[in-house]
Amino acid sequence: MTHGILIIGSSNTDMVIKTDHLPVPGETILGGTFFMTPGGKGANQAVAAARLGGTVTLICKVGKDMFGNEAKALFKQEGINISHLLTDATLPSGIALIIVDKKAENCIAVASGANAALMWDDLQNIDALMEAATLILIQLEIPLATVHYIVTKAFSKGIPVMLNPAPACALSDELLQCISIITPNETEAEILTGIKVTDVTSAQQAANMLYSKGIPTVIITMGSNGALVLHDGIFHHVPAIAVQAVDTTAAGDVFNGALAVALSHGKAVHEAAAFACKAASISVTRLGAQASAPYIHEVENL
Template structure:
């Protein structure tokens, strides 16, 4: 059994600052870091660090940055067989600013991610035989995401759509999703509903159901999440930690959720586990600073959260 991720692979240029500059203003920052990133790569890394077999289908530039990003994925035990090296576009880059509250702003230059074409998707899927879950986001071309979802459905795979970022979302992707995991901004973009509490999250979940997606996890950041399954729902509280860097928290959540799904756990249990993983991620700098299973177990024992662990994580 394995998980397939179709998504972006980026170099993250991360600047730390006490406060954001105002428009037209120049201020001094505190520190700059260069990390491996991209929603697809982040999610694949999360899956691998949590002990599952995972491959990524994506595209980098035929340059030193792309080479380094592939090496980083390989070091984290991600199968990189289906990563394309583009000769026409440079490796994607995210320029990220993090302030003293650990919140971030992000400018994404997609670069070679836009060179992941339908042909590349079809070629990869023709060789994939053992995958049970597909995890997708929206930082690569929409038509490539849709084609991957179509082919995954034909193979009987469970399709998880993390509809991020909001700017890249296409409604058509909902036609092929078994589960959708939007945050507040993405939910409002898709449904017009501003999720501020459990009631509005339920309204959004029901809206997604009418749009054809029966299962959803409506994420409300520090207010927790609502798990909705064909009319039944449950509220999952957030886990309070001291945040350092929120970049990649949603990707860690998505990767952990996919791990729970592939092991056959119910969605509520998988979301509880993903909540822990996402919380631990924000305590470290770097989008791919995902906790290992042993770190998750230690945290749960320390906080008295053993019921948040999946059986396979014990």
């Protein structure tokens, strides 16, 4: 049986404070609401994909602590296969501190913990899982050497890899030419290409540069401006659904999880992107990371 989507990435616990505005250096803000919610890009994308009808296997590394135990229980509850999830005996589970202001903007600091110890040699026994997957989805909250190992191994096996380059960093052409789909947001696209993305025209320029590296499908997410798709040399602009945003924390993760599900179900790339835009638009109307991920019936009814 195929596992459909194999997601390899991070798992964090998000500690969120909702404030009137984001603090400037040296400023203390009183009166914010606090809550704690599961997060981490890999885990967020896995939960989003599972809720949207995907068959999902997640590989991540957590600590031997209450946060790791809670994460494992939640993954099982969501119907995610965690048979290859790893536990680090010494490092704590990852933690993210997030501040969200009244305009739904956020700033985030992450203590990676066990995520930083997800090494390539932890993954040498996953050939069968990779070969059973329709698609592998990966991000950049785990060591770059591990990302490189997974991407090149999948490429050698002819398995499509979708890279969500977040948090963004410089990536080698050698790595990029092994990617089937890349999904940066505007900021990440600028870091990868040097082109400031402010509108559809500049997004097209950035997408063209990434496409020229040998990536067949480039999708640049642009928040309320939707997504720009460049697939096999053809552009599609997918508009966003107009909503009142409350918290944008995991919008990109929901987009990526939804995109992976739609592609694994055989949708055309621009149709998959439209489905992902719908899912992301629902997520920004809710607080939290995994908590904000919609279920399939909600997207279908939008």
